[in-house]
Amino acid sequence: MSLLNNLIIGVSLGSIYAIIALGYTMVYGIAKMLNFAHGDVIMVGAFVSFFAAGSFGLPPVVGLLLAMAVCTLLGITIERLAYKPLRQAPSLAVLITAIGVSYLLQNGAQILWGAATKTFTPILEGQLSLAGGQITVTYVAILAVVCCLVVMVCLTLFTGKTKLGKAMRACSEDKGAAQLMGINVDSTISMTFAIGSALAALAGVLMCSAYPVLSPTTGALSGIRAFTAAVFGGIGSIPGAFLGGILLGIIETFAKAYISTSLSDAVVFGVLIVVLLVKPAGLLGKYVPEKV
Amino acid sequence: MKKLGTQKRTSLNGLINYAIVIGAYVLLRVLMGAGLLSNSLQSVLVPACCYMVMAVSLNLVVGISGELSLGHAGFMSLGAFSGIVAAVALQNLVPFAPLRLAAAMVIGALFGALGGFVVGVPVLRLRGDYLAIVTLAFGQIIQNIIMVLYVGVDAKGIHVTTDSARLVLAEGGTAIVKGPMGAVGAPKLATFTAGAALLLVTLFVAQNLVNSRSGRAILALRDNRIAAESVGIPAGKYKLMAFVTSAALAGAAGALFGLNYSSTVASKFNFNTSILVLVFVVLGGLGNIRGSMVAAALLYVLPELLRGFNIAEYRMLVYAVILILVMLFTNNPTLQGFFGGVRERLFQKAPEGTVKGGGANE
């Protein structure tokens, strides 16, 4: 019973990692950049939803939509101002800029909304009791898993079937060739950021509903975890992000329950390293052999 | 990296670096002697030296060897804690403080190198962003493990355990590292002179590595791994050489850093610290040793100078904006072209080609 319980805890935690990792992987897959500011966009999304519900009394769904709208705008703005001028620059320069944006969002949030932790009102409360109360699953966890699956299917269909999605894949393969084919690379990449940021808002609201605390640094750590999850599953691969997130959650929970709560971080990252050594491109990542 | 024009030019470049360090050291000493240097600037000299060493050493990996590492602070952490333990354990054996500091730095460097070797052997098989995430993971693991370590020293030697209750020391023994409390009460041995000396040693090691036969092999591997391997350069060996050297230097810097404060905690050497050093390297220019040095010095001191404004809460915000602006100004072709043109007119000299990105953007 405790094994099943821990599995449920792991999947619940993993679904949160997965939903963040989906946004990460989306941006990485197309724009080929590690967007370290992604975690902070999540934080902004959660704050918008928090104030929508707390200060204006809007219903949770409206708050979520508002958060997604704000984050989409934020994502496009960041991309235009900070990343677009660096399209030709080495990827490390873009990485550092992304870190700068991350610091900017964190410190800006702190000045705007204060450093103190806030309690987020979950968009969905309560839990499902099974087996006479021995096993409980929160509704938020179920919602998060459902959201992950829906987002995963939508993203796969979108990139596979629609014109814009195909354009994105073309940009990801070869920007120059895509441009020659008449694809507007700049607007395609902006679109990627818009989608990634909207996903970040969704992830932020779900994360804060599952673990209802919110502060300007909320996104930073979960961002790193989700990045790990995305790499674990094979960065750039949409089903990989989902699988990586869920597995990371389960491994973390099992490490805490059966090995040591103090060394759980070491165990999680240790497993990650072993997996990458065996499968250097992650679980579902494609290993692209180098062209000579 | 500049094109390796003539041997003469590179060695001249190296000499200029030594001259800058020695010159800056003498200048600061004179200013200190004349009482012109504020306490606040004096207090950042040693950590600034540490971060300069960190930046130069990380440049060996990121700039010269072309591998993105996000866990450099982990090696600093290994060096800091082993250095502190060494300094306390040698208290009676080596009473002369500068010698004890040197011994601690050597031990820090050894532990750093050991860590670098253990991490490097498996990790250097990976490429690009995957290597980045694994080095990040190692940084986290090192932090996590040091956080649960309890280390004490007594007449019988050094005791290491993961449970505070099991750290039983004989009379006269001291607990040096106490888990999350970190190392408390370490002797403050670090001096600005030691920092400058370590920086000179670092420059010596780094520049000789780069300008040696091995260095050329490492550069060849960075620029085109397949071509280099095809002419018989063993990739693993040379990448590992750069990685271990870099980790050893970071370990020495860590020991110096740890011995500058009476309290050192493992969480100091976290992901953010690794990123901070990476920022120095990228801003200074990949592969440019002097650039790393100057960028580390300026950027480490910058937040301290920002205290002058009464902007306590806005300090880090301003820092972030400057960071973004500097990246945009130095990497955007339009802006670069503009400034390049201005420079050309001012100095009547064609601007050199821009730097090629490291291996991280493959």
Place this chain on the structure above:
Amino acid sequence: MKMKRFVAMALSCVLAAGLLAGCGDKKEGNQGSADGAVTIKIGGIGPLTGDLAQYGTATNWGAKVAVEEINALNGPIKLDFRFEDDTGSVDTAVSAYNSLKDWAKNSPLVIYGCTTTDPCVAVSSETYADRYFQLTPSASSPDVTTGKNNVFQMCFTDPGQGVAAAEYVKNTGIAAKVGVIYNNGSAYSTGMAEAFIAKAKELGLEVVATQTYPSDDTTDYNVQVNACKDAGAELVFLPIYYTPASLIMTQAKQSGYDPIFFGGDGMDGMLAVEGFDAGSVEGLLLMTPYNVGDPSTRNTTFVDSYKKLSGGIEPNQFAADGYDCMYAIYEACCKLDGIADMDSAALCDALSALFTGGEFKVDGLTGSGMSWLTTGEVSKSPMVVKVQNGSYVDP
């Protein structure tokens, strides 16, 4: 390549030059203002940015309220207050301290801080060598004061709290089987937990579960909660800050586990968290020296002024400790003879002697008749309160 460096350096240099020019602002002399009052400079250190910023800002604002009150008294001593950011890290704290030394120049300076333990340990060994009097509102590890005769604490020490908690549980008999969940990445939490466990065992309480987690950024505590539940702990001791504690209590509730939760002073402030549902922590016991709902005039005035400064955020024990620190320094300075001629070192020795003399007592928001032991530890009685209907009541 050269161009890049050129622009980067130019940008940084322009900025640095502007700042250097900006920081040469003149401060008027420290002594003998128009009404003959002596001005003492108070240099505060704590995190104003980063993930510990909420604690630093609380100690900053709490002290500011007290400084304004004190300066409005028109007494014999005036306080000149400045607070520097240490981002919660050791090296920044030491440079913050040095920049405060620069600020004070030759005026007498007292160091107020640091807010958090590790920076405070580092700064206290500097102040010990340089001879500045130091009073910390909230750095609670014994390492802060050990071996330094110039450093004093306004808060309880961590082991002290752990011992008091174990004694409370034993004396009231509220539970026989106890569990502990603590942050083994934090000196505060580990110090308190270890003392609690040792004392509980000594007193014959059964410690059935000891669970840890590595940092306060952790969000999922279900494993730890279930371990306590499976071990049958009737009381769970949480020597941690309120953010993780609120998550632990929420997750316990979700898995149908309802023990008595008992926390230390890090729990204080929980009820003031924006959006917090006080109903979710009904029945929580915690040790705190400060009760924001205390109806005394002094406290209500403090709360009002604090809220004006903080934009509506309620003060917590960090703020109250900060407030008390200022009054302790002020009242001590008022008792000193010939303070007008003292430099920092003389002031440090005089204040330290007064604090440890046994005669000196201060009334504040976090206790009345507070005095200090020769170790630098404060002596005031811990108060255990229970959360009921969103406020603290006597259990």
